[in-house]
Structures are given as structure tokens and as C-alpha cells.
Amino acid sequence: MKRIFRLTAVFCFLLAINAWTQEAGAGEAQPLQENAVVEAQVQRLSEELRCLVCQNQTLADSHAELAEDLRQEIREMAAKGMSDQAIIDYLVVRYGDFVRYRPPLKPSTLMLWFGPFALLLAGVVGLVVMLRRRAKQAADAPLSVDEANKVSELLNKES
């Protein structure tokens, strides 16, 4: 009985926490909301940019404190009328190309961009070479006398 009480208490506590955090979360994206153009730009950019703290999330998805700071920074730059490119450049200067979900094409990223296609090409070439060789082997191998005898023997048995 005591245990049930305790469980209920824990459950109520969790519900309260949940309600509280949801309330806190709801207030988060409020600042500067009046400017729809700026907000759209912030949204667009933060979906293009990586949060460096939780590296597989965009700035838009991340709840890391740094991501919140960077969204705020982007919002302020957007409000000043900076272009998408200028804002991305601002972040790349500080955090490197890694902040971008679409890495730029340059010598150090050639492998990244073309590596998969090179691998595919190598695979296709290998496959063609192998198939050709196999076809040639099958055509080029004449039967020895023993084998020919065995074949005719088997064929005769069948009929």
C-alpha cells in the first residue's frame, strides 16, 4: 500500500515537472517574433547550420545553450539586414566549414563530394571486368577426351 502511495507521488511529481518544462519551452522562441521576415530567415539559416555541441542536429533542432546563443546571434544579424551568405560566412570564420550542412566544393572536400561516385565507378568497372573474364573462361574451355566420353555416356544413359 505504501508503495502505491509512493509511486503515485512520484507520478504526480513527474507530471508537474512535465507541465513546468513545457511551459518554459513554450516561451523560448518568442523574442522579436513580430518581424516575420527576420524569423523566416533565422529559421531557414538555422536549418542549414550544424550545432557543434550535438553534432548531428541543426541549430534549429538543438536545445544546447550554444545553439540558442547562435540563433539569437543570427536573429540579430538578420534584423540588421545581413544576407544569408554574410551570416553563414560569419559563422564559418568562427567555427569552420563544419557548421554547414552543405559543405562547399573545394580541394579538401573533393573526396567528400566525389568519393562515393569514384567508388561506384570502381565497382562497376570491377564487375564488368569480372563478368567478361568469366564469359571468356566458359567459352574458351574445350572438353578433354575423358570429359567428352563422360558426357556422351551420360546422355546415352538418359535416352
Place this chain on the structure above:
Amino acid sequence: MKRFLLPLVIFLTVVGFLAVGLKLDPREVPSPLVGKPAPMFNLPRLDNPEKTISPKDLLGQVWLFNVWASWCGACREEHPILVALSKSGTVPLYGMDYKDTRQDAQQWLEQGGNPYIASAMDADGRVGIDYGVYGVPETYVIDKAGVIAYKQIGPVTEEVLRDKILPLVKRLQAQ
């Protein structure tokens, strides 16, 4: 025998790549700031908000810039190493208290010892963004011309200090 050779080569190649991949730390993102001038700032000092610190005041010497915070767990790990380094007097160590409160930070330094000649207060994390800070602690080696020569992401360990930071500092000091 020959037909096993190709699969073996492919297998060994894949193993090689995976072995290298295991050793890489995805959290260590190469900083574009290495080789560039340390971003300027003018921040209040932790011990005395009336006074400010700026990298401009430190030109002409090699110094270490350590970004820390009282809420940062890994900072606790490197702290004794920094304290020992500051006692040795080989290189001046300045700190930046990142997104922290003055009270917490001062308490933290009282407990663990203060290895810094001075610490700047970056309460809102703005200067942190200029330095590309994303995981505290981070440590920068800055040369006499005010250029960032090296960035350590994560705690400074005995090995990093011995094998990377101190030899670099020596080389830069001789320049």
C-alpha cells in the same frame, strides 16, 4: 590462392579505415582560427569589474588563453594541471570565464586555486562565439604577434601539455 588476394586486400583496407576512424574524435573540429589573429575583445576582469582585459595589452609575449567555467565538469579535470603550470612560470596563463556568474566563478577559484594572471568575464558568451568556443574547456596558444598558433578543445592533459603545448610555446618564445 590468387582468388583470395583481392577480398583480403579489400578487407584490410576497410579495417585500416575503421581503425583510423576509431582513433578520430568527432568532437575535435579543426578551428579555422588557427593561424589568424586572436579576435579582439575588451572584457571586465573577474576579480575587478572596473578593470578590463584585452588581447591588445598582451602583444609581444606568448600566452595561453584558457576558456573555463565553474559549471564545466571537464574544467575540474584540467584545473590541477593548469595550477601546476602557472606555478612553473613558463608561460603566462590568462583565463576567460564563459557564461558564468561572478560569485560561482570566484568560489570555484577559491576552492581549486587560481592559476590565472587574470580572467575575463564573458557572461553572455559573445566573445566565446568570436573564438569559436563550443565545448568548454578550450585553450589557445597565442604568439607574440597576437596570432592563434594552436587550439586545444577539451581539457589540457599532462600529455597534451608536454607533447604539444609546451614545445610550441618554447618555439614561439624563441622567435
